Amino acid sequence: MKIVYVTGESYLDHSYTVVKELAKHVHLKVFFSARRRTVEINSWLEKFGAEFIPRMRFRNPLTLFGELGFILKLRGLRADCLWFNTLNIYQVYLAKFFLKNYLVMVHDVVLHPESDDKHGILSVRLTLKYHKKHICVASRTQAEIFEKQFGFKPMVFQLPVIDYYSEAGTPVPQRKLSQKVRFFFFGSVEKYKGLEILLDAAEILENKGLEYELSIFGRLKYDEDKFVERIRSLKSVNLVNKFIDYKEIHGIYESGDMIVLPYKQVTQCGPLLIGYSEYLPAIVSEQQGFREYVDDGKSALVFDNTANGLAGIMEQVINEPTQLDRMREYIKTTIHNKYGMQSLVEVYLRNFREFKEKV
Numbered sequence: 077m078k079i080v081y082v083t084g085e086s087y088l089d090h091s092y093t094v095v096k097e098l099a100k101h102v103h104l105k106v107f108f109s110a111r112r113r114t115v116e117i118n119s120w121l122e123k124f125g126a127e128f129i130p131r132m133r134f135r136n137p138l139t140l141f142g143e144l145g146f147i148l149k150l151r152g153l154r155a156d157c158l159w160f161n162t163l164n165i166y167q168v169y170l171a172k173f174f175l176k177n178y179l180v181m182v183h184d185v186v187l188h189p190e191s192d193d194k195h196g197i198l199s200v201r202l203t204l205k206y207h208k209k210h211i212c213v214a215s216r217t218q219a220e221i222f223e224k225q226f227g228f229k230p231m232v233f234q235l236p237v238i239d240y241y242s243e244a245g246t247p248v249p250q251r252k253l254s255q256k257v258r259f260f261f262f263g264s265v266e267k268y269k270g271l272e273i274l275l276d277a278a279e280i281l282e283n284k285g286l287e288y289e290l291s292i293f294g295r296l297k298y299d300e301d302k303f304v305e306r307i308r309s310l311k312s313v314n315l316v317n318k319f320i321d322y323k324e325i326h327g328i329y330e331s332g333d334m335i336v337l338p339y340k341q342v343t344q345c346g347p348l349l350i351g352y353s354e355y356l357p358a359i360v361s362e363q364q365g366f367r368e369y370v371d372d373g374k375s376a377l378v379f380d381n382t383a384n385g386l387a388g389i390m391e392q393v394i395n396e397p398t399q400l401d402r403m404r405e406y407i408k409t410t411i412h413n414k415y416g417m418q419s420l421v422e423v424y425l426r427n428f429r430e431f432k433e434k435v
Contacts, residue, residue: 077103077157077425077429077432078103078105078153078157079098079102079103079157079159080106080153080157080158081094081095081098081106081107081159081161082106082107082158082160083106083107083161084109084110084131085109085110087161087162088117088240089241089322090238090349093236093238093239093417094417094424096417097236098424099124106127108121108126109131110128110130110131116244130142131164139166140166147167147171147174148174150175151174155177156177156431156432157177157178157435158177158178161183162182162183163202163203163207164199165199165202168199168202168207169202169206171207172206176435179210179212180207180210180211182203182204182211182222182230183214183218184200184218184343185204185213185218185222185225186218186341186343212231212233212427213230213233214232214233214343215232215234215235215343215365215368216234216368217364217365217368218232218343219232220364231427231430232423232427234415234420234423236416236417237352237353237411237415237416237417238346238350238353239353239417240322240350241322241325241329241350241353242326242329242353245322245324255287256289257334257390257393257397258332258333258334259288259332259335260290260292260293260328260334261291261293261335261337261338262293262294262329262347262350263293263347264294264295264319265292265295265296265297265298265303266298268340268342269339270340270361271292271303273338273361273382273386274292274336274386275303275306275307275310277338277384277386277390278310279310280383280384280387281394282310282312284391286391286394288390288394290310290314291313291328291332292307292314292316293320293328294318294320295318295319296315303315304317326354329350329356330354332356333357333400334357334358335348335351335357335359336358336359336390337358337360337361338359338361338381339361339363339365340361341363342363342366343364344365345365345366345369348360348366348376349369352375352407352411352415355407356404356407357375357376357377357400357403357407358375358377359377359378359379359389360376361378361379361381362378362379366378371411374403374406374410375403375407375410376403377392377393
């Protein structure tokens with residue numbers, strides 16, 4: 077079976093995991109799109125023999141001709157399936173007229189409420205409008221949302237445990253024992269990710285005099301001054317307010333005990349899947365997008381979407397840190413067998429076979 081996979085820098089981490097395993101089972105040709113080549117991207121391309129496709133700005137009139145040439149090149153490969161991680165606006169229209177045997181991954185059937193990426197929003201909306209029969213999704217939660225909206229189920233290519241950062245990141249010293257449980261939050265700080273809930277919970281813990289550590293890694297994208305001032309008032313909370321380079325991510329996970337994800341909205345979660353790669357337990361909000369991937373009390377602890385609920389879970393961990401070792405072992409022996417790419421690849425292959433029969 078010949079599969080052509082088109083991805084880009086926004087999906088570099090999970091694409092790494094997918095391609096590494098999928099290439100063992102099918103004849104796989106990979107195209108990687110970005111504005112410019114970096115050391116990181118060059119390493120990615122070399123590892124998988126992928127072809128680099130420079131991406132121009134949408135407003136550049138030459139972009140149309142470049143995208144047309146690329147789409148015609150893909151058509152000429154005569155693959156069993158052309159699999160796009162996303163479509164840009166030009167590709168939305170060109171694929172409709174020039175391609176038949178293609179699938180498009182939609183990572184957010186329902187966009188995050190505060191998303192301000194105008195190009196991304198428009199391209200997703202146009203993809204949903206014009207390519208419904210060709211859409212596949214990244215989680216069962218998204219498949220349920222899609223079915224409610226459009227009346228039929230899309231194929232699901234469930235996101236796997238993401239091992240990119242543990243394999244490509246900078247080596248870090250062996251974990252040091254700590255007297256305090258080390259919680260952390262990782263990722264760009266956007267409104268839907270619930271940082272206010274996390275800080276409210278931290279304040280509750282400090283008012284009780286509990287000893288713990290909480291580090292927040294990621295650029296603040298709103299109310300920066302307010303958050304910086306508040307975090308300074310919390311003695312147990314540390315803020316690293318910057319874009320986190322990919323080489324630093326492995327070290328962040330390796331030095332923490334538990335990631336906290338108080339999201340208000342989620343249909344899939346990269347930071348959770350990165351944590352699983354590091355055998356790291358999580359605290360997550362009670363959202364279906366998390367429920368799909370966690371076993372409550374075993375791989376993660378689920379709280380009720382309130383600051384008091386989160387503080388209660390964190391206090392439980394502070395008072396009984398030995399449960400973290402049990403959870404790590406469960407992730408290693410059970411979660412990796414359920415959501416590791418070596419397990420999910422059979423579903424991917426079945427999807428491709430079913431798609432080939434339909435085309």
